Each structure stands twice: as C-alpha cells, then as structure tokens.
Amino acid sequence: MKKKLVGLLLAASLLVISGCSELEQMFMLDSAKGADSMVEGETVVSFLDVGQGDATLVQTDEATVLIDSGRHDQRVIFDHLDELAIDSLDLVIFTHPHADHIGNGDLIVEEYNPEEVWIDGNETTSQVFERLVDALLASDANVVEPIAGETYQFGALQFDVLNPGEELTGNLNNDSISFIMHYGDVSFLFTGDAERPAEQAMVNTGISLSADIYHMGHHGSNTSSHDFFMNEVLPEVAVYSAGEKNSYGHPGATALSRVEATGAEIFGTIEDGTITIRTDGTTFEVDTAND
Numbered sequence: 001m002k003k004k005l006v007g008l009l010l011a012a013s014l015l016v017i018s019g020c021s022e023l024e025q026m027f028m029l030d031s032a033k034g035a036d037s038m039v040e041g042e043t044v045v046s047f048l049d050v051g052q053g054d055a056t057l058v059q060t061d062e063a064t065v066l067i068d069s070g071r072h073d074q075r076v077i078f079d080h081l082d083e084l085a086i087d088s089l090d091l092v093i094f095t096h097p098h099a100d101h102i103g104n105g106d107l108i109v110e111e112y113n114p115e116e117v118w119i120d121g122n123e124t125t126s127q128v129f130e131r132l133v134d135a136l137l138a139s140d141a142n143v144v145e146p147i148a149g150e151t152y153q154f155g156a157l158q159f160d161v162l163n164p165g166e167e168l169t170g171n172l173n174n175d176s177i178s179f180i181m182h183y184g185d186v187s188f189l190f191t192g193d194a195e196r197p198a199e200q201a202m203v204n205t206g207i208s209l210s211a212d213i214y215h216m217g218h219h220g221s222n223t224s225s226h227d228f229f230m231n232e233v234l235p236e237v238a239v240y241s242a243g244e245k246n247s248y249g250h251p252g253a254t255a256l257s258r259v260e261a262t263g264a265e266i267f268g269t270i271e272d273g274t275i276t277i278r279t280d281g282t283t284f285e286v287d288t289a290n291d
C-alpha cells in the first residue's frame with residue numbers, strides 16, 4: 001500500500017512525458033542538544049496563522065520549505081506567502097491527507113512549482129486529496145514517501161524522519177510524516193496530527209527526539225503530547241496551530257499542562273497570530289504578530 005501512490009504517480013508522469021510532451025524573546029541553547037554542524041546565515045520558521053489548520057514556512061539562504069498548506073476552505077495562506085515574497089518552493093511536506101493540512105495543496109503545487117513533495121502514502125476519497133493528486137500528476141515535482149530512519153538534506157537543513165514506519169497503519173493521523181529539522185545546533189520537531197500510538201512508535205525507533213522547538217501534535221489536542229513523549233523531547237519552546245473558537249477544543253488543557261511541565265514556553269496562533277522563529281543555528285528568537 002505504501003509505495004502504491006508514488007508508483008502510480010511515477011507511472012502516470014512517465015505516460016505524460018511519453019504521451020506528449022511583536023513580542024520578541026531570545027533563547028540560548030543547552031549545549032547538549034541538536035546536531036554539530038556549523039552554519040552561516042539565518043533560518044526563519046513562520047508558523048502561519050491559517051485558522052484551524054497547519055501551515056509552516058521555513059526559509060533559509062538555499063531552500064524554502066512549506067510544511068502543510070492550511071485548510072481547504074480558506075485562502076489566507078496565499079496572503080502570508082505573498083507577504084513573505086515567496087514565489088517558488090523547494091520542498092513541500094504534506095504531513096497527512098486531512099483537509100486542514102493539504103487544503104490548497106493543488107494550488108500550492110501548481111503555483112509554486114516545488115522541486116520535491118513529501119506525502120505519507122495514504123489515500124483518501126476526498127475532493128481536496130483528489131485535486132492534490134491531479135496537481136502532482138501534472139507537475140514535475142519529485143514525489144517522495146519518507147520513512148522513519150531516513151535523513152534528507154536541503155541546503156543547510158537536515159531532516160531526520162521519525163514516522164511513519166515501513167508499513168502504514170492506515171490511520172491518517174498516526175501515519176503523519178514526523179521529523180526533526182536541524183539547522184546548526186537548533187532543532188524543530190514536527191509531528192502533524194500524530195497521536196499516542198505514533199508517539200510510542202517514534203520513541204521505539206530509538207532516534208533522539210530531543211528538540212528545542214516542538215510544534216505540538218494535532219493542534220495541541222489532548223490526544224497528543226503525552227508525558228512519555230514530552231520527556232524525550234524536552235523542548236524550550238512549543239507552538240500550537242489552531243483557530244479561534246474551533247469546534248475541536250484545540251488546544252487541550254491537559255496537553256498544554258503536560259508540555260508546560262517540561263518547562264517549555266508555549267505559543268499559539270490563536271493568541272499570538274503568526275509565530276516567527278529566527279535562528280542563526282546557535283540561538284533563536286521568537287516573534288509574535290499579536291502583542
């Protein structure tokens with residue numbers, strides 16, 4: 001099942017080819033965390049306020065990466081990308097095919113021509129997913145299904161993949177592509193909407209989950225960020241992406257208290273708007289759109 005979608009996309013693309021043609025805070029790091037590589041320049045990670053959905057933009061000197069593309073029924077992500085003067089993307093990661101993560105995915109692929117697109121390999125029958133597949137078929141993007149244990153490099157960014165494993169579970173949340181992104185000594189953990197079974201699977205990989213910045217799983221839901229997981233991550237800062245007055249009760253009070261118990265400072269798009277983290281690979285600072 002897992003390799004089926006990439007195979008399908010590859011086969012179809014071959015056919016196409018042959019057929020025709022203001023708050024600001026500084027954080028100093030514990031020396032023990034992160035990778036050892038030295039980097040020059042700056043990386044900016046923007047947790048975009050797209051209401052009840054995920055969309056995070058990563059900008060370095062050499063690479064621009066989008067992690068998820070917001071809701072299917074809101075276009076606000078394009079305002080953010082315009083504001084940040086983005087006209088192309090190197091990598092787009094769709095953590096999993098729910099509509100609050102791949103919303104606008106077809107337009108993102110069509111308008112920003114990513115060189116590479118990551119999908120987890122699960123398929124759904126939703127229109128938003130079918131539109132994304134059509135856009136991928138029509139694109140030149142290299143479509144990849146990363147699995148736990150793999151490492152990818154984009155410019156100075158290193159991605160250590162934590163989830164899914166070789167076999168998909170078929171549970172869309174728990175197959176979320178999850179990874180630690182390293183820039184120099186600063187590390188960011190993204191887990192999509194991974195819940196307890198996926199958090200346990202990530203711990204079981206034996207890969208270090210230690211990260212300076214943790215994007216809270218499943219929009220800060222109580223289904224995620226369990227103690228056994230947080231004790232491995234021990235972030236300095238945690239960010240959740242959720243919309244005002246959402247019907248899911250995100251973020252959840254117990255998830256927030258579990259993350260708080262690690263000593264992390266928590267930011268959220270509901271209160272803070274877009275949250276921007278700038279790092280030189282040694283220290284980082286957090287800016288929020290709302291004071």
Ligand SMILES: [Zn+2]
Pocket residue numbers: 053054098100101193218219
């Ligand atoms: Zn979601």
